[in-house]
Amino acid sequence: MSDVIEVRALRKSFGRTRALDGLDLGVRAGEVHAFLGPNGAGKTTTIRILLGLLRKDGGEARLLGGDPWQHATRLHARLAYVPGDVTLWPGLTGGEIIDLMARLRGPGSAIDPKRRQALMERFALDPTKKARAYSKGNRQKVALIAALASDAELLLLDEPTAGLDPLMEAAFRECVNDERHGGRTVLLSSHILSEAEALSDRVTIIRDGRAVETGTLAEMRHLTRNLVDAELAGPVSLDGVPGVHDLVVQGTHVRCEVDHAALNDVLGRLTAARVLSLTCRPPTLEELFLRHYSSERPVAGAPR
């Protein structure tokens, strides 16, 4: 089955600023795909190109099998979008805006009143309030309910939990899990790693307009090193052993990063020196992230 979103070597500049510099992104049907990156990495620009709001400078972008620029309106009938910074018309109520967005998606995309009501209760939103009276979190909820209540096959969510309190964030995660089981495809842009870790099937990490890593979390960890932290009875020499990085030895305390291929060899050397305590774990997404975004090379596990 072809990908719902296929982006290859996508480029986009605003004047001198290069927002996207050869981005690749593939989102498969039915998966929750996290699109991770810090502010300014190009996440929103990518989504705007996918929505046909911005024109790409180069590369390829296909959405639901169509060209997002040429067939924008036709494709939009099949997707729902939650912008990163939700602004609403101050004079309209939340309920009106939710209905309006559904109707603008075209005939046949009317929302199920029961689902609308259920979501309203789940997110504790008062639909009779004028949008000017809503807080940032409530505006976010309006946009989320409008998207989740639709029967669009693809959800584009740009940092959807910014402004939600932890309780509402939990409600949002439940909803996304429901969507996954319902077979919808979700592209979830975020800079919150725990969110991606909890929700996504696959992850693309983007930095300076380019995808630096993509795959399932398991795959990505496979690419990375293990963090080894051991307390030994005697001294051990790991200097110059291939596959060992960032070695720190403080007396009998050893800390280092070890490539997967070298793990067995290193553990052998450690047990030879008698291990008193040992932790060996994959890096957390935070540590991956730090590695991708710190200007220096690996900091994960480095001593402070």
Next chain:
Amino acid sequence: MTVLARPGWAAPGLTGTGDLTRLALRRDRIGLAAGVYVIVVAVAGTAYAFKRLYPTAAGRAALAATGGGNPALRFLYGRIDGDSIGSLTTWRYGIWAGIFAALMTIFVVIRHTRTDEEAGRLELVGSAVVGRQAALAAGLLTAAAASVGVSVLLCVALPLAGLPAAGSAALALAIGCCGLAFAGIAAVAAQLTSGARSARGIALGALGVAFVLRGVGDSAGASGPSWLSWASPLAWIQLTRPFAGPRWWVLGLPLAVFAVGTALAFVLAARRDLGAGLLPDRPGRATASRLLSSPFGLAWRLEWATLLGWVTGYVFTFAACGAAAKGIGQLFGTSSALQREFTRLGGQAAITNAYLAALMLLAGLVAAAYATATVLRLRSEETGELAEPVLATATGRIRWALSQIVVAVAGTVVLLAAAGVATGLGYGLRVGSAGHQVAQLLGAAFAQLPATLAVAAVAVLLFGLWPGAAVPGAWTAVGLAVAIELFGQVLQLSHWILDISPFTHAPRLPGGTVTAGPLLWLCAVALALSAAGLAGLRRRDIG
């Protein structure tokens, strides 16, 4: 121990007022300077023009008699006390300068209080070492500074235009105090609602009521309810009688309104939460009505209230101006220079027709401003990131833009119709041929439609092709058309320049002749500019 309040302020609630006032003056420096300049130039220029146009006492007496005798003109401009140049100036521009001063202070006060609060800027400011009432105090101080500026400059400018010093001071102070009175009213309005728009609506409504109260009072005969004028801060300017034995004590009335309004606003501000209003927000609909189901429905929903305000303004203004048309010939008969100018401005026909044609031109020019503002909402929706969610639905760009443009065109048609019908009724009822005048002036108003749309089409063009230049560019186009129409012939500009304005090509009706050619041309220009703009919109980035 930490000292929470900065020294120098007795009330901690006012801490930081000085900084906020400087910030307000910095943000408003251009707008305030322009507002003060317009008021001073309008009043002093009127005094100078009267001196030039009516050099003889007999001419002034005749003008005072006709102007003061026409109830419709009294409704628009108020009463005349005496026939000196100063009295005529007070009649012609006293109330209107007061209205401009009031508009200025209302916008300033609301902008620095409720607008900032609604936008959340006050929250940011309030978290610094700033008292909870500092913004209100700063808004009032800024408005007061503008009012004082108007008074001081008029005190200097009016004697320079040849008016006696004491009367000049009285008129200058009366206008400034009128601005202060409405600053006080706006300060209270800003406490009542949580939305800046409705707060502004309340304050502007008060200004409208003040205008109508004194209009009824001023136009009433000796047996009528002329006491109503005393209830209106706008009338207090003329009731001060600046050039006919000044009644200085009348100045105490607007100052009292300012003081009471300010005190009330501070009391109310101290009792409410940040962001809240005293009037509760009414809950709205939980679901959208059938109408709100298309981009057009959305555009209409966003614009109808604004249009209603414009139509109301048009109906009142043009009914009054139309009613004033009867006897307008005698009014200008007393000054041959003015008569020449007026005839030239409006066309070749009789002065009444020229006056009515000038009114219809004015209706077209102001409608062009309405249409431009309505089209430019597309740009503010885009920069405000409200266009993005709409365009992310099955709504295409062209459909989205056309919906707003259709509302703009429909609104313009309604406005011109209102101008034609209101002028026709106002004039026709007084000369006893309402049906005929309504039909004639409706046609005259609609003759301005192609030119009006051609000006607004510039906004569409710029929005599509050079969105960054859309707002300044479109307003420059409106300003250019207004300037060419109002001053072009007086300044005897070359016809190359005059021809830039679409209104130069619109027929002068009633009285002129209509040829289809220019009208069709103007329509074609409007369509071509709009089509080019929409074509540009298809190609460009949004946001």
